[in-house]
Amino acid sequence: MKIALMGQPNSGKSTIFNHVAGYKAVTSNFPGKTVEYTSSKVNLFGEIFEIVDLPGTYSLTSFDLAELEARKYLLKGNVDLVINVIDASLLSRSLELTLQLLELKLPMVICLNMIDEAERKGIKIDVEKLSEILGVPVVPTIALKGKGVKKLFSMAYKIGEEKGIGKTINFSKDVEEVIAQLSTQIKKKQINQEFNIPERFLALKYLENDSYFMENYEEKSNNLFKKIVHFQNILEETHGRQSDVVISSERHHLSMNIYESVVSLTKPHTSPRDYLDNILMHPLWGYISLGLIFYLFFNLIFGVGKIIEEPLLDYFYRLIPLIEKSINPNTLSFSIISGIIQGLAGGIAIVLPYLFPFLFGLAILEDLGYLPRIAFLLDAFLHKIGLHGKAVIPFILGYGCTVPAIMATRILESGRDRFIASVLATMIPCAARMTIIFALVAFYISPQAALAVYILNIIVIIISGKILSRLLPEVTPGMILEIPAYHIPSIKVALAKTWLRMKEFIFIAWPLLIVGSTILSLLQYYKMDMLVNKFFSPLTSLLGLPVVVGTTLIFGILRKELSMLMLIQAIGTSNVAAAMSTTQIMTFTIFIIFYVPCVATIAVLWKEIGSKRTLFTVFFTFLLAVILAIITRFVY
Amino acid sequence: MIITLDSIGENKKAKVVSISGGWGIRQRLGCLGIHPGDIITVKKSAIMRGPILISVHGNQVALGRGVARKVVVEAE
Numbered sequence: 227m228k229i230a231l232m233g234q235p236n237s238g239k240s241t242i243f244n245h246v247a248g249y250k251a252v253t254s255n256f257p258g259k260t261v262e263y264t265s266s267k268v269n270l271f272g273e274i275f276e277i278v279d280l281p282g283t284y285s286l287t288s289f290d291l292a293e294l295e296a297r298k299y300l301l302k303g304n305v306d307l308v309i310n311v312i313d314a315s316l317l318s319r320s321l322e323l324t325l326q327l328l329e330l331k332l333p334m335v336i337c338l339n340m341i342d343e344a345e346r347k348g349i350k351i352d353v354e355k356l357s358e359i360l361g362v363p364v365v366p367t368i369a370l371k372g373k374g375v376k377k378l379f380s381m382a383y384k385i386g387e388e389k390g391i392g393k394t395i396n397f398s399k400d401v402e403e404v405i406a407q408l409s410t411q412i413k414k415k416q417i418n419q420e421f422n423i424p425e426r427f428l429a430l431k432y433l434e435n436d437s438y439f440m441e442n443y444e445e446k447s448n449n450l451f452k453k454i455v456h457f458q459n460i461l462e463e464t465h466g467r468q469s470d471v472v473i474s475s476e477r478h479h480l481s482m483n484i485y486e487s488v489v490s491l492t493k494p495h496t497s498p499r500d501y502l503d504n505i506l507m508h509p510l511w512g513y514i515s516l517g518l519i520f521y522l523f524f525n526l527i528f529g530v531g532k533i534i535e536e537p538l539l540d541y542f543y544r545l546i547p548l549i550e551k552s553i554n555p556n557t558l559s560f561s562i563i564s565g566i567i568q569g570l571a572g573g574i575a576i577v578l579p580y581l582f583p584f585l586f587g588l589a590i591l592e593d594l595g596y597l598p599r600i601a602f603l604l605d606a607f608l609h610k611i612g613l614h615g616k617a618v619i620p621f622i623l624g625y626g627c628t629v630p631a632i633m634a635t636r637i638l639e640s641g642r643d644r645f646i647a648s649v650l651a652t653m654i655p656c657a658a659r660m661t662i663i664f665a666l667v668a669f670y671i672s673p674q675a676a677l678a679v680y681i682l683n684i685i686v687i688i689i690s691g692k693i694l695s696r697l698l699p700e701v702t703p704g705m706i707l708e709i710p711a712y713h714i715p716s717i718k719v720a721l722a723k724t725w726l727r728m729k730e731f732i733f734i735a736w737p738l739l740i741v742g743s744t745i746l747s748l749l750q751y752y753k754m755d756m757l758v759n760k761f762f763s764p765l766t767s768l769l770g771l772p773v774v775v776g777t778t779l780i781f782g783i784l785r786k787e788l789s790m791l792m793l794i795q796a797i798g799t800s801n802v803a804a805a806m807s808t809t810q811i812m813t814f815t816i817f818i819i820f821y822v823p824c825v826a827t828i829a830v831l832w833k834e835i836g837s838k839r840t841l842f843t844v845f846f847t848f849l850l851a852v853i854l855a856i857i858t859r860f861v862y
Numbered sequence: 863m864i865i866t867l868d869s870i871g872e873n874k875k876a877k878v879v880s881i882s883g884g885w886g887i888r889q890r891l892g893c894l895g896i897h898p899g900d901i902i903t904v905k906k907s908a909i910m911r912g913p914i915l916i917s918v919h920g921n922q923v924a925l926g927r928g929v930a931r932k933v934v935v936e937a938e
Contacts, residue, residue, distance in 0.1 A: 284893030289886060316921055319895040347920065435885055467898075470885060474892040475899075509909045602924045606912030614926055615913060639886075704926035705913055706890050711922075 227386045228276045229379075230300060232327060233311030234320050235282030236710050238339040241369040241719075242311060243279035246270065246379065249722035251279045252630075254592030256619065257708045261292040261636040263299055270379050278305070286326040287436050291636040294438075300330070303422045307333045307386040309378065314344035314351060314366070315711070318485035322477050324360065328392045329427040334362045335382045341366040341374075343711070348494035356488045361393030370716060394426070395484075397476040400464060405429050408457045415450055433458060434470045499712040503599070512603050519596075524680075527583045528664055528673065534579035535665065542571035543800050558751060565747030565795075569740030572791035573732075577739075580661045581731060585724040588626055592723075593715035597622060598707055605705050611688055612695025613638075614705040617647045624654035626727065628827040631656075632834055639703045645835050646694045649843050650687050652823040652831070653850075655680070658735075658787035659819050665790060667815050670803045675812070683819060686854065690846075735785050742781050742788050746795055749777065755796070768852070769813050770859045772797065772806060782818055784825055789818050813858045821851035863937045868914065868930035870904045876935035877901050883932040891933070895919040902935065 231239040235257035243251050247266035252259060265278040280299055281292035300308070310327050312320040317338075327334060338351065357364040363381050367374030396402050408429040421428060421439075431439045432454045440454075458469040465472045505511045546564055553560045591597065597619055605615030616637055624631035631651040635644040655663060668676035749755040755777050759766070762776030774796045782789035793814070797805040806814070822844050823831065831840040870876045878900045881888045895918050896902065905922070906915040913924045925933075 285889070287889050287893075289890055316919075318919055319893075319921060322893070349920075434889075437885075468885075468888070471888060471892075471898070474889065475897055478892070478895075478897050503906075503915075507906050507908075507915060509907075598924070602908060602913055602915060605924070605926055606908060606910040609926075615924065701928075703886075704928040705924060706887075706894065706926070706929055707924045708894060709915060709922040709924050 227306045229307045230278045230305045231309050237311045237313040238369045239311045245375050256597045311337045314338045314341045315347050321481035331391050331424045336364040338366040346495050348492040350490045352488045434473050530583040531580040538575035561747040561751040565744035569743030573736040581657045585727050589720040589723045590715050595710050595712045598709050611691025614702045620651050624651040628656045629830050632830045642698050642700045662790045769855045812862045813855050816858045817851050817855035866931050867933035867935050875903050875938045879934045894923050
């Protein structure tokens with residue numbers, strides 16, 4: 227049985243999914259974080275279920291790519307049952323999507339999630355009455371605590387077997403008449419069979435002027451198109467509003483009516499988090515808090531990282547002389563072994579100490595619901611580089627890893643905004659580059675210098691954004707973003723999320739690191755590194771770097787953190803300061819931060835913005851890196 | 863008094879009269895519970911002509927200044 231979780235953004239679909247499937251989908255308190263669907267096979271009650279977590283969508287009229295993905299999946303028609311997840315504290319608004327889902331005539335169960343939050347807000351819902359009105363079962367849940375989830379799935383199983391569909395809720399009489407007439411026309415032409423959806427649903431989409439269905443069919447039947455326009459005009463004349471407004475107002479009224487008949491309001495309980503926004507979104511204190519939060523955040527990462535890094539690195543570098551004693555350093559096997567150890571050490575001692583605290587801190591901020599507040603605070607500034615507030619989300623994720631950051635640009639509505647945000651996101655120092663900044667600049671120069679690198683990076687991004695938006699002078703559509711209530715983060719969920727993101731590093735990047743490090747050892751053993759270094763010598767001499775760093779630049783394209791580990795191996799000492807001057811360390815770091823995104827990033831860029839724009843990004847960032855590194859060489 | 867949402871002061875209420883943008887913006891605002899006839903409370907207004915934070919049907923929504931300008935309201 228194939229079950230799709232469908233609901234408005236931030237209603238808790240991923241939390242429910244993770245509860246039954248194990249932590250596989252990233253959750254956070256931000257509307258629209260799921261941009262792709264995740265599916266998992268789960269064994270429940272001795273039956274194999276395929277559960278699909280779809281991106282959140284406010285309605286079945288879709289605007290951004292993530293929403294479109296959800297709708298496309300649902301319309302494909304091989305879903306056996308839909309679980310409509312509703313944030314109970316936002317029942318009236320959520321019912322508008324529920325009404326549209328009912329029109330699809332698919333077996334459905336409603337999950338009334340965050341029922342505790344609704345009660346806190348003073349909203350008491352008569353579950354039985356709601357179920358009676360809609361003709362589908364309604365199960366209250368608290369997904370975060372796992373309450374009601376089992377009952378939800380056993381109900382889903384039952385309804386899926388029975389193929390029970392809900393009631394059709396009727397609009398006003400005159401609107402229903404128009405819908406009925408148009409439906410008859412559609413049925414006659416058998417248009418709906420192509421889409422494999424009920425004719426009433428299609429009629430409504432036509433009356434709503436939904437561009438996807440309109441375009442799809444305009445070529446096919448000119449005759450029906452005229453009829454649609456005719457019916458749209460009838461609605462417009464009788465109601466004095468555009469036909470899509472008529473339909474959405476009808477749905478809105480129906481939802482409000484249902485809401486009023488099933489809800490009894492009591493006095494809401496206030497809690498300190500209701501007042502948090504008075505500070506965190508304040509025109510002055512909001513910005514001071516933002517600066518303070520990020521200052522503490524990065525200090526904490528550096529503090530934790532440093533405590534762990536030093537003893538671990540010491541331990542690993544003590545191993546090498548020990549091996550030297552037992553194996554002759556000039557043999558092939560010594561080269562391989564030391565290559566492997568350096569790769570292992572790089573992962574454990576350099577990357578993990580910074581990656582873990584960063585991802586954990588980010589998870590806490592995300593679950594708290596702070597990210598949308600940042601979007602609010604920085605909207606005006608992002609307009610200066612031709613974007614709007616929501617673009618802050620891919621940028622913040624970019625400090626973790628560029629790949630999810632580029633995926634997250636899907637929450638932006640226009641293709642131009644997605645392109646600019648993607649290019650800029652590649653320049654944000656991801657956790658891999660953060661380890662380079664921390665382990666080279668902060669460690670060998672000073673923490674203040676590392677902070678300066680971050681500030682320089684932001685300035686360069688602002689200038690690049692200005693250039694790009696000048697090249698593409700289209701106006702950004704403007705921000706419309708829900709600001710969800712704060713949630714107290716669960717340490718367990720935050721750890722699970724951190725682990726999910728770390729797994730990517732441990733199972734993909736780390737083996738690469740070890741292999742890369744071994745290859746470099748072999749290159750050195752066979753003296754082939756000289757060739758690579760020679761090839762890169764025009765670049766390294768231009769930047770005033772030692773010739774031996776040539777090889778490290780290639781590895782940096784594979785994974786950015788490889789550059790630094792390879793650097794340590796290439797110069798033959800873990801004490802970088804002994805082989806490079808502070809200017810050289812700074813130049814190297816600046817170059818690595820900006821030049822060509824890593825292979826994984828290029829792949830995801832290719833998919834999201836196309837080949838031409840990806841090549842542009844690669845060229846643009848390379849040029850930028852060279853220019854900035856030369857400036858660093860002579861100025862710093 | 864008929865004005866646009868961006869000129870409503872903090873902690874003031876307004877009733878939506880119409881949305882002057884195109885199909886996309888009408889639909890997107892509708893999804894968040896902003897339709898003609900709905901009551902909106904402006905809660906915060908960001909500096910430098912930044913977005914406004916509104917409360918509608920017990921839910922908070924941030925609207926960019928340009929978007930707010932397209933919402934025609936009647937001030938109370």
